[in-house]
Every structure is written in structure tokens, then in C-alpha cells.
Amino acid sequence: MLDRRELLCRGMLAAGAAAMPSMLAAQIKPAADWTLGLTDVLEDIAPRPLTRLHGRAPALTGTLYRNGPARFRRGASSVSHWFDGDGLVRAWRIAGERTSLAARFVDTPKRRIEERLGAIVQPGFGTPARSGNELGGPDDANAANTHVIAAGGQLLALWEAGSPFALDPETLATRGPVTFRPDLAQMPFLAHPRIEPSGRIWNIGSGGDHAFIWRLSPTGQFEAGKTIRLPMASYMHDFTATARHLVILCQPWVQTSSHVPYIQSLEWQPERGTRVLVIDKDDLTKRREYELPPLFFFHLGDAWEEADGTIRFDGCFHKDPVFPILGASALVEGRHEHGEMPALTLVTLRPDGRADLAPAGITAEFPRAAPEIAGLPRSQTVFVGDYGNDRPFARVVGIWDWDRGRADRFDFGAQQLVEEFVPAGDHLIGTTLNLAAGASELHVFDARRIADGPVVSWCSDVALPLTFHGSWVA
Amino acid sequence: MHTRLITPLLIVAATLPLGGCAISIGDRGAPTPAAAAPARAATLAIRFEGIETPKGQIMLSVFDNAAAHDQNGAPVRVAAVPVEGTTALATFEGLAPGDYAVKAFHDLDGDGKMGSNPFGMPLEPFAFSNDAKAQGGPPRWEAARFPVAAGANAIRIAIK
Numbered sequence: 001m002l003d004r005r006e007l008l009c010r011g012m013l014a015a016g017a018a019a020m021p022s023m024l025a026a027q028i029k030p031a032a033d034w035t036l037g038l039t040d041v042l043e044d045i046a047p048r049p050l051t052r053l054h055g056r057a058p059a060l061t062g063t064l065y066r067n068g069p070a071r072f073r074r075g076a077s078s079v080s081h082w083f084d085g086d087g088l089v090r091a092w093r094i095a096g097e098r099t100s101l102a103a104r105f106v107d108t109p110k111r112r113i114e115e116r117l118g119a120i121v122q123p124g125f126g127t128p129a130r131s132g133n134e135l136g137g138p139d140d141a142n143a144a145n146t147h148v149i150a151a152g153g154q155l156l157a158l159w160e161a162g163s164p165f166a167l168d169p170e171t172l173a174t175r176g177p178v179t180f181r182p183d184l185a186q187m188p189f190l191a192h193p194r195i196e197p198s199g200r201i202w203n204i205g206s207g208g209d210h211a212f213i214w215r216l217s218p219t220g221q222f223e224a225g226k227t228i229r230l231p232m233a234s235y236m237h238d239f240t241a242t243a244r245h246l247v248i249l250c251q252p253w254v255q256t257s258s259h260v261p262y263i264q265s266l267e268w269q270p271e272r273g274t275r276v277l278v279i280d281k282d283d284l285t286k287r288r289e290y291e292l293p294p295l296f297f298f299h300l301g302d303a304w305e306e307a308d309g310t311i312r313f314d315g316c317f318h319k320d321p322v323f324p325i326l327g328a329s330a331l332v333e334g335r336h337e338h339g340e341m342p343a344l345t346l347v348t349l350r351p352d353g354r355a356d357l358a359p360a361g362i363t364a365e366f367p368r369a370a371p372e373i374a375g376l377p378r379s380q381t382v383f384v385g386d387y388g389n390d391r392p393f394a395r396v397v398g399i400w401d402w403d404r405g406r407a408d409r410f411d412f413g414a415q416q417l418v419e420e421f422v423p424a425g426d427h428l429i430g431t432t433l434n435l436a437a438g439a440s441e442l443h444v445f446d447a448r449r450i451a452d453g454p455v456v457s458w459c460s461d462v463a464l465p466l467t468f469h470g471s472w473v474a
Numbered sequence: 475m476h477t478r479l480i481t482p483l484l485i486v487a488a489t490l491p492l493g494g495c496a497i498s499i500g501d502r503g504a505p506t507p508a509a510a511a512p513a514r515a516a517t518l519a520i521r522f523e524g525i526e527t528p529k530g531q532i533m534l535s536v537f538d539n540a541a542a543h544d545q546n547g548a549p550v551r552v553a554a555v556p557v558e559g560t561t562a563l564a565t566f567e568g569l570a571p572g573d574y575a576v577k578a579f580h581d582l583d584g585d586g587k588m589g590s591n592p593f594g595m596p597l598e599p600f601a602f603s604n605d606a607k608a609q610g611g612p613p614r615w616e617a618a619r620f621p622v623a624a625g626a627n628a629i630r631i632a633i634k
Contacts, residue, residue: 212593227593
């Protein structure tokens with residue numbers, strides 16, 4: 001009998017998961033409290049004030065925009081993967097003591113089609129195409145559910161295989177997919193652009209063994225683009241950058257065929273190792289490569305460069321892609337499939353061509369750093385973590401210090417599901433889902449004293465499913 | 475995600491209607507001269523409807539077998555017809571009765587090629603006979619085939 005690793009290597013697990021009848025999937029009852037994190041939101045959330053739980057609001061004015069999937073099931077059908085729910089953009093607004101929450105679904109073709117049919121039919125990362133689907137191009141499957149950034153006076157709700165969707169930052173109303181140039185319509189645009197302190201935006205669009213390098217102005221206008229060749233056709237969710245270089249990590253989860261859903265096109269080939277491509281921002285033809293052991297990842301931290309040319313960055317690394325293949329599908333069904341926990345790890349690329357990994361010794365995900373020093377030397381990484389086996393999500397927020405080799409962290413406890421936190425000046429801001437209260441909460445920390453707990457927390461009157469990524473816009 | 479066209483599904487779209495539609499603007503000729511047509515030959519009129527942008531031309535390929543249609547083989551006929559308002563009309567004579575399928579796209583800029591992004595994603599409107607839908611690529615022969623009998627035949631295709 002084939003074991004799980006053999007199935008992975010043959011790219012068969014995803015096929016099996018995706019083949020589960022949608023009726024069956026929809027009938028499986030959530031089995032644990034954490035399933036509130038994958039609940040369905042049926043309609044937009046009108047603006048509503050928050051209730052302060054404790055503490056005092058610091059002098060902080062702005063909005064924490066966050067994005068994540070919030071509609072997984074329709075009628076008897078459901079998506080087959082956590083990553084395929086409709087994007088719901090939340091706006092947590094703070095103006096002194098006045099705080100509010102509003103949320104609105106991104107009005108995508110996928111959402112319109114499925115609203116009309118009352119069924120999940122559009123294919124996605126891990127969801128197969130079903131009867132009634134309409135797929136003329138990538139944006140017909142675009143869930144716009146992964147990240148939201150601000151540029152040029154509007155919000156961009158990001159997916160990874162198609163266009164950003166522009167939103168009104170006040171009303172969250174969808175303006176439509178963004179075409180940066182007519183001949184670049186429907187090009188992939190990862191959900192993790194790297195934004196320089198100047199505001200200039202770098203991104204890549206991943207396509208097999210090629211990638212399109214995007215360069216946008218601080219106002220989100222197209223400046224330059226070029227297709228480059230990659231060392232291998234790796235699945236790509238994120239990349240990183242120093243002030244001078246793009247750093248593209250090519251993991252050995254590679255596309256070996258063309259299937260829908262996309263996850264069925266991928267095979268885990270650890271024997272190929274991991275390749276790191278470093279490209280000069282000023283001349284994309286200048287490139288060098290490094291080799292690392294096989295690893296799987298979703299997220300990297302900002303990279304930086306030292307005087308001798310050494311490049312460092314951190315990432316949250318898994319041993320293999322069991323989580324996206326099995327774990328993230330099971331979550332929608334209310335099951336917690338155990339996968340390896342993401343290990344915060346420092347990557348060093350040395351001028352002599354050597355590359356090595358140094359684990360921090362903690363589980364961590366959603367690494368973030370201050371946007372003011374993006375691409376510049378730093379020692380601190382904001383993370384959420386303490387992933388354990390009792391549930392699939394984080395319960396701790398912290399700042400890991402690579403110089404000191406320790407974390408300043410706060411444990412929200414077993415009743416809170418902790419989402420990504422982001423730097424906001426001298427503070428960290430982020431959200432949790434309080435399982436005991438059945439409500440989403442907003443928290444602000446003093447970034448110098450995380451262990452003291454939030455300086456202020458507010459609760460909403462709704463329980464929203466977990467988000468992926470977002471931005472603090474002051 | 476040009477091979478890999480894109481990410482998730484892109485694959486899908488990237489391979490879309492290109493197969494068999496790579497015809498040049500000069501390929502108006504019918505490979506089968508009317509004089510050589512069998513006695514009980516058929517004519518086929520294809521009316522394209524629902525055209526949203528009244529300019530350019532419709533470029534189409536006609537297939538008469540599953541292998542050519544589904545595996546990027548050679549079409550039996552090709553044509554480029556001007557768009558007139560919201561419609562365009564293509565007419566073929568001297569066809570052998572049997573089953574056929576059509577792949578077409580609206581060449582908006584009149585350059586004779588399907589416009590595409592750097593990863594090969596089609597960026598001009600396209601359509602198939604039976605109004606068969608693209609689902610991870612062009613529809614298969616079985617979804618797009620239609621019968622052509624001896625004498626006059628007419629079909630409609632919505633292109634948008």
C-alpha cells in the first residue's frame with residue numbers, strides 16, 4: 001500500500017482530496033471550536049462600532065485592512081481547499097477612542113457566478129471545476145482573498161494567479177480587476193509584493209519555469225516588466241528582496257503537468273533540492289543561484305544585505321507540502337490533519353556561493369517587519385506561532401530577535417485563534433478570533449513590550465473567519 | 475503558473491483557443507476548390523452574433539474530425555471575415571456532408587493574430603460552435619461538433 005509520502009511524490013494526494021464528492025464534504029459537521037475560523041459569512045458586514053475590552057488607545061489613527069476567505073459553502077457544495085473561499089476585505093478603523101469594523105466581499109466574477117447558481121462551481125487552487133463553471137481566463141477563478149495593500153489612493157485585493165482587484169478604501173466597494181497595461185491583462189500577480197521604503201512595488205507573476213517581474217511606482221502605476229526563466233517550475237506564493245536584489249526561492253514542489261485544479265499539477269521532488277535565484281533589480285539579466293536542502297514554504301521575511309554582499313532573510317519552512325495538500329483541504333471539512341509545523345529559519349547566502357539554514361527553534365508563520373526598513377538590515381521579525389497539535393492555528397504573537405536568539409511573545413491562550421500582526425510605528429496591530437466569546441477582536445501592542453500583553457483590545461459583535469494578510473494604513 | 479501559464483488554473487486559459495486558430499490574414503482561400511466538390515456538396519453559413527466591439531475581423535477555423543480538433547491538427551477550412559456592426563458572416567461551399575466544429579476569435583486589432591499576454595493567455599474574444607464553453611482549454615470535439623447535411627446549412631455562434 002502506498003504511504004503518504006509516496007502519494008505526495010506521485011502527486012496523487014491532491015487528486016484524491018479533490019475527488020471527494022462535494023455533497024459529502026458539505027455534510028461533514030465541524031468537530032471542534034476552531035472551525036469557527038472557517039465559518040461562512042453570508043453578506044457584507046456594515047460598519048459598526050467596537051467595544052473596548054481593556055486598556056487605553058494609543059495615539060494611533062489609521063485602518064488595519066485585512067483579507068481572507070469567508071465563503072466556503074453554498075447549498076450542498078463547498079470549496080475543496082481553504083485557499084479557495086471568496087475574499088472578504090475587513091477594515092478595522094482606529095481614530096483615538098473611536099473604532100469600528102466593516103467588511104465587504106470583493107465583487108469578483110467567481111463570486112457573481114456562484115451567487116447566481118447558489119453553488120461552488122469555479123475551480124481554484126485546490127477546488128475542481130464543477131458543472132456550470134465559466135472559465136474564460138484566470139480572473140474568472142480569482143478569489144481575491146489573500147492580501148490587501150494600499151497604493152495610489154485605492155486598495156488592491158490580491159490573489160496570486162490573476163489580477164489585483166481595486167477597491168475603494170472608504171466604502172470597500174470593488175472597482176474591478178486592475179490591468180496595468182492592455183497586453184498584461186490577466187497576468188499572475190503574487191499576493192506578496194515587496195514594497196520598498198520609497199513605496200516602489202516589486203512583484204512577480206509565477207508561470208511554470210518562468211516568472212514575470214513587475215515593477216510598479218509608489219502609486220501603483222506600471223513602470224517595467226520582464227519575463228525571466230526560473231531554475232525550476234516551482235510553486236510560488238512569496239519571494240523576497242533586499243534594497244538591491246530580488247531573491248526568488250524555488251522549492252521542489254514543481255509543476256509537472258497542467259491540471260485543474262492547479263494543485264494537481266504539482267509534484268514533490270525533494271531530490272531536486274531548493275534553488276535560490278538572486279537577481280539585480282537594476283539589471284534583471286544579472287543573476288546568480290544558490291542551493292539549499294529541500295524545503296517547502298509559503299512565506300518569507302524581508303531580506304537584507306551586508307557590506308560584504310552576504311544576503312540574509314528568514315522564512316517559515318516545512319519539511320514537505322503536506323499542509324497545502326492535505327491539511328488545508330481538511331480544514332474546510334472541520335478536520336485537523338497534522339502536518340509539520342512551520343519552523344522560523346534564517347537563510348544566509350554568502351558571497352562565495354555557499355548557502356545555509358539556521359533554525360530559530362520556534363514554530364512561526366506570517367513573518368512581517370517594519371515597512372520603513374524593508375530591504376534594509378534588521379534583526380527583528382514579527383510572527384505568530386506556537387503551533388501545536390491541538391488545533392491548526394497560532395495562539396501566540398511575538399517578535400523574534402535574530403541577534404539575541406529569543407522572542408518577546410504573548411500567549412493569547414487556548415481560546416483565541418491568532419491572525420497575522422503587522423508593525424504600526426511603535427506598535428503591533430492585529431486581530432484574533434475569540435472562540436469563547438464568539439467574536440473577532442482587535443489588539444494593539446507596544447512593540448517593545450509584547451509579553452505585557454495588548455495595551456488595548458476591542459471586540460466586535462461578529463465572528464469572522466480567519467484572514468491571511470493585511471496592511472496598516474495610517 | 476508559458477508553459478505553466480499562470481497559476482492555478484491558468485493553465486486552463488492559457489491554452490484556450492489557440493489551437494487551430496493560428497491563421498494568418500492571408501489564409502482566406504478554401505483548400506477545396508468548388509470545382510472539385512462532390513455532387514451532393516454542402517454549404518455552411520456561420521453567423522457570428524453578439525459582437526461587442528464593431529471593428530476588426532472574425533478569424534475562424536473549421537474542423538472535420540476529432541483528432542485535428544482536439545490535438546491542434548490542421549483545420550479543413552479557415553477564414554477571416556469582416557465585422558459589420560454586431561455581426562459577421564462566414565460562408566463555406568463545397569463541404570462534404572458530415573460533422574464539423576468551429577473555433578473562432580475576434581481579431582479586434584486586425585493583426586491577424588490572437589492577442590495574448592506574455593504567458594500566452596488569450597486577450598481577444600473567442601467562441602466555439604454550439605457556443606461550447608472553454609473549460610480548462612478549448613471545448614472538445616464532442617461538445618463543439620454539429621452536423622452538416624447536403625445542401626444549405628446555417629449555424630450561429632455568439633462571440634464575446
